[in-house]
Each structure stands twice: as structure tokens, then as C-alpha cells.
Amino acid sequence: MDIVEFLEVVNEAPLRSAAKPRVPWKPCQPDDDPFITLPVFVAYCAIAAALRPWNRRNARFKVILCLQVEACLPVYTAAARVFLNGVADYKLGRTRPFVSDWGGRYSNRDQFEVQRMDRAIFLKEPKKDLDDEAILFADAVVDIPARTRSHVEAAMKRFELPIVDRDVELLLSEPWSRLDKAFPEGRPPTLALQRLRQYPRLATPTVAPVKVTDPTLADMHGYGKVVDWGHELARDIDNYKSGRIPWEDVDDGVLLSGPTGTGKTTFIRALANSCGVSVIAGSFSIWQSAGSLDDFLKAMRKTFEEAKAKAPSILFVDEVDAFGSRNIRDDNRSYWTAAIAGFLELLDGFHGREGVVVVAACNHPDSLDTAIRRAGRLGSHYQITLPDAQSRLSILKFHSGIELDNSQAAMFGMATEGFSGADIEQLARDARRAARRRLEDLSATHIIDQLITLTELSGDFVRALAVHEAGHALVSIEIGHGEVREVKISQYRIEGKSSQLGYVRYGQMGARPKTRTDYLNAIAVCLAGIAAEMEVFGWFADGASGSETADLNRATELATMLEGALGMGHTLIVEGPIDQLERLRAYNPEFRRRVHDILENEFGRVKSIIQTRRTALDAIIERLVQTKEMPGEEVAEIVRRHRTPTVSLAKLPRRSAGA
Template identity: 65%
Template sequence: MPTTRSGKRTRVPWLPNMQVRKMAVTLPVFMAYCGIAASLRAWNKPNHKFIVTLQASDDFYYPVYAEAAEAFAAGIWTIKASTSYVYQWNDQSYRNEMEAHINGRAIFIAPPDYELDDGDRLFSDAVLDLSPRTRKHAEAALRRAGLPPSGRDVDLLLSEPWPRLEKAFQERRHPVLALERLRGHRPVPVKAVPEVPKQAGPTLADMHGYGPALDWGNDLAKDLTDYKAGDLPWSDVDTGVLLSGPPGVGKTMFASALANTCRVPIIYGSVSRWQEAGALDNHLKAMRASFAEAKEKAPSILFIDEVDTFGDRAESDRNRGYMRSAMAGLLELLDGFDRRQGVVVIGACNYADQLDPAIRRAGRLDRHFEITLPDARSRLSILGFHSGIELDQFQAEMFGMATEGLSGADIEQLVRDARRVARRNRSALSGDHVIDQLRPVTELPQDFIHALAVHEAGHALVSIEIGHGEVTEVKISRYRIEGKYRQLGYVQYGKIGARPKTRADYLNAIAVCLAGIAAELEVFGSFADGSSGSETADLNRATELATMLEGALGMGHTLLVEGPLEQLERLRAYNPDFRRRVHDILQSEFGRARSIIQTRRTALDAIVERLMETKAMTGDEVVDIVQRHKMPRVSLAKLPPRGVGA
């Protein structure tokens, strides 16, 4: 514990010829020493072991303060020639922490731009503000140098930047000469250059999975560039957009990335923060202040979070009067060409359906983008932004599986946890630390992966053969998340053209659904239970399509429509004749799929072999294999006549 008595009179480096580690304590170092001694007054006790952190203010220069801290340490500890007890906090301070832990004593200095985390504070016995230089410190430094503390010299010592003071006051140079050189050598004015907003954080190029919102943002960046150059009138700039989606999907990060891409400042506001101002008048003043700040910094982006908090003015409750008036104030600020020129307003909410329709009228937040949870590629991008590390192929696959359904905020928390573990282990953050924070993942046996490859290759091959749709990707996984159902393989198809579907389209879709188990039967002689059970499983989906075809679309053995799908399920259960017709359709399409698999077995095996190696294939790669193993024979993909299975 710190002492209440100070021993500064016996240990302060007052003598001008005092040295620390064979280096003289110069005038600026002594000024910094005074600030450190003031902050550590309660810890100034001989041979007392402690580890403290000094949080520096903007008036800071580490080389000077490091020497000053060494001088303070020399006064209370026995300093070894090869050991330092002064360190600077940074993102890779684990080695310094280890040395401090071994020695049991240290002074850490946190620069103004370093944000201490919970671990840094727990490691320190105390976190104290580093006292900035004062007139008393300057006067004491002058007296120590044998000079009168004149107001002119004191003002000079307080106004000069630390780097200039360090260079002027050197051991070989008398302090009077140093003061004269400071006055005679004024900084050379630097030619002014246009100020460019600092880009702190990602740009739109770093964002993935935002779909149309990303395209809109890139277009806005081009428009704002033309507007700033005078080539585009403000009336042609899209100035209002609404982003909606569940908490943590990255709406705020998207707005920040948009501002960085557009190279304009961003002003953050939220309805709840405005409401915290108090009564309605104060609420409206806070709202107007955000718009005024955005207008002052225009061109700019004003981000308004939680706009759905206003609710719908049509609702009636005891708070409606207050919220209706606040809503009216927001609509007034959103309206008007002159009032909002140069300001792009981005509103964000969790529930767009709870928003008053007036906010989304033309000229306000009339464009709407729904932001969903990030996909696998987006999650890797978010991880890279927050951690600065890149996972290897196996780690990336495990990360993509284990983080499915997580938001950007969840991944940011995961990185914080990984950093904490790395810090405790005295090691640099790596992909292993990130993987250790994920939900437990089990590597699948090789024969299981082989079965997955055969199943998905069957889907892809039959789809290509019958022209059901463009295959864009085939993928299987080598890992499974314990305790969580997840599809371990899939075939992704491109969008089918917007046209009415015929009986042939539905039969093709059924054949593709059954192609996975057809491939398993052809290769293994049986198929696994993963093809049924859930609503999206192959057999369930094929049965649903056959039921619709036979009873709801008039495309079966008769034009008669039996009823809606939920009634057809009961009909299938209690009407043997209807059940037989659905079965016949499934059996016929299963036979067609298996015939294709048997005929194109060499192509299937080639796809499986490649998929086992890479675990993922593009549609073009699959098509190329199918074409290379094409056999000059009549295709068995021909549809059966309408009467078959009827």
C-alpha cells in the first residue's frame, strides 16, 4: 500500500550534476520529473515494491518522461545497470508485463491515445493521472539550473513542445545558451495543405455481406466527390436512407465505413440520447444541435440510431403526446432543401415495421436497406479488422462454422476475449487464441466426409445434366459443432429466370432433391438418415414438391386441385390413392436421377475426388469436370411422359 509520508527531500534529484544511468537529468527531464513525483507522491517510499500506471495527457513526450521516471525509480529502488523499471503501454506489452511481474516493481506510462483495458488495470496496483507541467515545475527547474525563475523563461518552458525542449537542453550545453537557442530558432512554417479527414476504421472495401446497401454506399461516395468538386448539384445526391436489422449486425460500422469511404465527417446521434436531455424542449434542442453540427461540418453524414423508438403516431398511449411532438420536430429537420444541404442522414433501427410511415416518405428516409447477420466471408473480414490477424485455411473453416449466427458485435467480443487470453499467456495474439474462444468443434472422420462429398456431388451432377439451374458452388465441411444442428454440405444454385414454372420444372427439382441419396446408393449401396427429418431435408422437400404437383397445381393425373398444402398433407396420410400417386412421382424421379448417376459415374467420382481435396468447388470447376467426362451416348435425363406415375 502507498505511504502517507513522502521522502522526496532526501531522494529528489535536486543536484544539477546528478546522473541516472550515467546520463544527466536535463532541465526538461526535471520538469517531467516534477510531474511524475506529484502523481506518485503517495508511493514515494524506499524499496517499496509496486507496479503503477500513469495515464498521460496530451502534453506528453515519452522519451523525456521515460528518463524522468527512471530518475524517480533511482530514488526509491536499487537500479541495476541492465534493468529498466519504466515501460510504455502498447498492444504488445506482454514482455514488459512479464519483466515487471518478475521484478515486482515498475512504472508503466500510457500515452494519451492508448486506451487501458480491464486487464491493464487489473495488472496495475494503481492507475494515476500523470500531472502535466506547471509554472511551479518550470520555476523549480530553472532554480535547479542556477537561473532566476523569470516569467519570460517560465512562459517559454511551458509553451515549447517537449521535442524542442529535449533537443535544446543537452548535457554539454549551458541552460542559458539553450534558452537563447530556443528563442532564436523558431519553427519553420510548414506550407498549408488541404486537410484530409483521418480514416480511422474500415472503408466500404473492407465490408462484405451488405448487398444492395454496399452498392448504394459506393454510388454515394462518387456523388459526394462530384458534389465537393462542384460537378454535381446537391439536388442530385441521395440524402436519406434507412438501415434496419437485429442488434449487432453492423449498422453503425457500415455508417462509419461509409463516412471513411466518402471522406466526410460523421456525426452520431440517437433518439434515446436526445430523450435523455429531459423535457420536450430540451429533447428538441438536442436533436437540433446534432443537425446543426452536421450542417456546420457539411458535407457530412448524420447517423441517427434507434429511430424506431419514436414509434407510430397512430398509436395511442399516455406518452404519445410527447413522442408525437418529438417526431414532428424530426420530420421538420428532415424536410427542406436549404436546411439539410450537404447532410446525408442515415437512420438505423431494429424494427422497420414499427416506424412511422412519415419518416420514409420521399425526401426523408425514403430508401430502405435491411442488414442481415454477416455471412462467413463478412465474419472473417470483421475478425481481420478487429484483430489484425489472418486465419489459415483450416482455422478459417472452423471459424466460419462456429460463428454462424453471430453478429459483428459478437465477433468483436470474441476478439477481446482472445486478446485477454494471449495477454495472460504472455504471447502474441494468433489464430489459435481466436479458435480457442469458439464453440467446441469436432473434426469429422474421413469416411463421413467422403459420404458428404458423394451426396453433394450427386446433387450437382444431376442438376447440370437436366439443366435444372446454374450450379455456382459445391461445398462440404470437415468439422461439426457439438450440440448444434448445421448443414454439413450444400450445393448453391444461381437464380432461375423469372418465368412461370411448368410440370417439367417441378419434376426436375424433385430429381435434383433425390440425386444425393441416389449417388449414395450407387456408391455405398445405402443412404444415410441426413436426407430426411427437417423441413429443408432432401426427402421432405421432394415429398412436398410431389404433393403440390399432384394435388395443388393441377399438374398430376388430373386438373383437379385437391386443396392447400396443409390439407394435402392430411390427404396424403389418410387417402391411399393420393399417397400412391405422390409415391409414384417420387419413385419415377428417383429412378431418373439414379440412371444419370450410373451413366455418369466417372464424372461423379472425379467430382468427389476433387471435393475431398479442396472441400469447396466453384460451379465452373464442376461443369468442367462433367464436360471432360462426357460420354457420346443418348442422355437419360429425358423426362418421362405425363402418364408415367399417374
């Protein structure tokens, strides 16, 4: 007997005994039963077929139903409640039909909750695994069959729809998600079916989607020193596997910290791929969800034991800052103390941790108990910061396979300032979706379309930026203040947002005490931008002042420190800290005059340099307008090439013998 015949017999036969199954459209308590839609009824048919042995009045069971790949969890959850309503009377005030997601966030709690219940259904999605404990827990683990023509015809008969082959095929081929959207509660089934015909699925693009390969450390752009540590770890693990070094020589504990979304989890995947080992993941919240303190400690030990069983391996502990510190005094202090003590015991490896590298991640490393960060546990600490512009481009290429041209890269760099790796991954995902909707191949255009609106700057604006930044670079090279690494200007701006449109990046100055000359040179470099604007245009723009990091603000602060906080002004007297000096500058005319004199003298010096080296300045400006960015070596070469040769008067040139 197929499912249609089965349901028809059940519907027409009176309930003569407790062994007879119940039907979903005649619930005992209508208020307790979910509203049945056509997709829910189709799913119910599949569940009824899978659970035939328990499809009888007051049957007692706890089963795990394994969904197919195409299945829709919300639809099958509603269908499972319908089935439970059909086999038992859930009287007012008693427990409602219990259906849960196996392996979900509250799975452990739910398993404990149903111990005293007569019946329960857990639904397992294909991506989740079943272990031996699941087999022991459930009375049965059953695969739900895919929807069949019989299921669909039974549903159409239930909702008084004519059984037409075209509509049957439509209901069989449509994804569950579209069926769920087309047949909401309250919409007539005929109208829902009509809308399905009216709005067919969009054709799938013929181009294969970009395949994102598993990352390695070579793909971790912008992660800094932690990548170097990862390469060293990969070499050490390889040496350990070959027996060349003992495990004691391997750095087996490290702490990663950084803002949310900076890619700590992605780094772990890349680290494991480069080391050729497995990753076992755990976290404070996962262990705590196991239940009581004893369950928490048991779950934590189980994770460490799994890592040891797969050694050499990487044990990734996320949210490690949730452990907190034992120094915090509150009502739960004994709980935290025991939890941290258990974690420390496992980190120490007293019971053996050979072959297990513990990599812990957190957002707030300062909140960690100091014992956790002790040498031999998580002694090494690396901060993962937000990626710079070049790193963001590399991350984009990894996730999309798209390489932007120079103009697009400039727009992308400005629009994604402050983006994390996760933000860029989401941007690439949105771009792929946009390409699919348009039935187009993914391209740089789809990437740019996802960015916030940028305004292209006029040629005069770009030239003014070039003049300003060229002045900074030229003066810095001329007075030997510091190595110029890069000069860059933007061709775009974000409307309504204050953003840096140009900059000069300098190298680190040598580790030595700074003198008055060093501070005066720093002031001169700050004033060089407006000096160049004055030389070229006869005016300077307001971008040089206003914010704390603006040129004039920074020059004024340095001059104030020199005169009043460092003893390097007209007297050795130190007037006070910088915040007090600002008040002194505002209310003491004499102090204000001395600060002004420092700025005036350095501005005069800078203007003289700019005027003398005007040809070099113009060459840098023209090149910067053309390329928008220049490496420091190119700037230095232009300055050297345009330096006016000098002839020494101390010695006359030798005359040739034939002269």
C-alpha cells in the same frame, strides 16, 4: 506546505471556526461516510490539493474535476464523497454528498438536480469533452494532479504502514485498478500490500499490438447493395464539393435496418471515411434524456444544426424506430406526435439541410411512422444481414490482421455461423487477450482457441458427405435444372448442434412461369443425393430426412403440391392448401399413392442418370474429398470431360481421298 504537512496540521488542530477544513477519518456522520481504503485516501489527497479554496467548513461550490488518463473513476468517486463529507454535515434525512460522472448517461439530469444544492462534484474522464456550457455551469473546472510521493506517504501514515521506499514506489507505479482490487473494504492494509508484492503485474509482450485502422467501404465485406450506394454517395459528395452538381442531386436520406450487432455503426464510420466527411451522431434516447418535450426538441435541433455547421457531413440517427408511429393510441400520443413532427420538419430541410446526409438505423423498420420513410426523407432502405462465411473471414482479418489457412477457415466458418460483425470483433479481442496472457504473438491458434469445440469428422464420414453432394450437383447439371455455383462439405461438426455439413449452391432460375417439368426436375435434384449413396454404398443415411429442409421432406412437399395444389397431377382439380394436403396424404390412400408414384418415378430417373454417369460422379467425389469445396465451373468441367462421346448413325464419317 505540502499535502502531508497540511493534513497533519488539520488532524491535530481542533475545529475552532467554520473556516477550518475537515479531515476524512473523523466524519461527522460515520454511517453516511464511505469506508475509506488506502487508494481512496490517496485520491482524496489529490482532490484536497486541487480544491484547497473550498476545503473549509460549509463551503458552497459546484466544480468539475478533470481526471488524469490513469485515474480510476470508482476510486475518485468515493474520494470525492469523502471530501464532501469533510466540508459539510449531511444530517439524516437530508441530501447525501452529490458526486456524478460528467458526460455520463444521466449527466443532464444530474446538472438539473444540483441547481438547488450547496455543493456538488462532477468527475470528467479524459475521453469526454467539455463545452462552453460546462464552463458556464461550474464554479470552477480543475485538473486533479497525479498522485505524488507525498500523497502515498500520507496514506501510509494514515493506515500505520512503515514508510519504506520500495513500498512507496510500488504504490506509485501500480495502476489504479490493481490498487482498488488489492485494497478492498475490510482487508488489512498490510495484507493488501503483501499481495501486491506477491502478484506482480505480468510483463507486457514486446510485440506491438495489431493496429486496427479506420475502416472504409472497401472493408465492408458482406454488406451487399448498401456498399454500392455508399460508393455512389462518395462520388456525388465529391462532385458536390467541386461544384459539378447541386445538392439536390445527392441522395441525402437513407434508412439502414438489421439485427443488433450486424455492424450498422461500423458501416457509418466506413462511409464517412470514404466520403471524407465528419459524422455527427444522435439518437432518440440521447435527445429524450435532455428532459421535457421542449428540451427534447431543442436537443434534436441542436444536433441537426451541428451537422449543418460541419457540412458536408453525415448525421447518424440511431434507434430511429424508437420514434414509433403516430397511429398508436395511448396516453402519451401527444408527446409522440410532437416528437415525430419535429423530426419530420428537420428531415424536410425547410430551414435548410444542404450538405447533410441523414443516415438512420433501426432494428424494426416496420414500426416506423410511414411519413419518416417517405421519398425525400428516408426514402431509400437497405437491410444489413448477418455476414456469410467469406465475409466473416474478412471481418476477422480486419480486426486481427490474421489470415486463416483452409482447414482453420473451415473450422471458423462452421463455429461462427450466425455471428455478427460485433461478435467477431469480440472474438478477436479475446484472442489478443489470450496472447497477452501467454506473452505470445497473436496467431491463428489464439483465434481457433476462442471457438466452440469442434469434432473432426472421420474419413468415411467426409466421403459419404462428398458422395451425397456430388449426386446433387451431377444430376442438376445433367437435367439442366439450374446452374451449380458451388459445392461444399465440412470436415468438422459441432457436438450437440444440428448444423449443415454440406450443400450445393445454385444460381437463380430465370424469371418465367414454372411448368410440371420444372417441378419434376426439382424433385429429381432433391432425390439425387440419396441415389448417389445407393449407387456407391448400397444404402443412404438418415441426414436426407427429418427437418423441413431435408431432401426427402422437400421432395415429398413438392410432389404433394404438384398432385394436389397446382393442378399438375393426374387431374386439374386443386385439392387445397399445402397444410390440408398433408392431412389428405395421411388419410387418403389414393392421394398418398399418387404422391408416392411421382417420387418413385423421379427416383428411378435419377438412379439411371447416376449409373450412366458413374465415372463423372467418382471424379467429383475424389476432388471434393480432397478440396472440401469446388466452384460450379470445375464441377461442370468434370461432367463435360467424362461425358461419353456419341457417334451419329445418320451420316457415316467421310473417307479421306487417299483411302
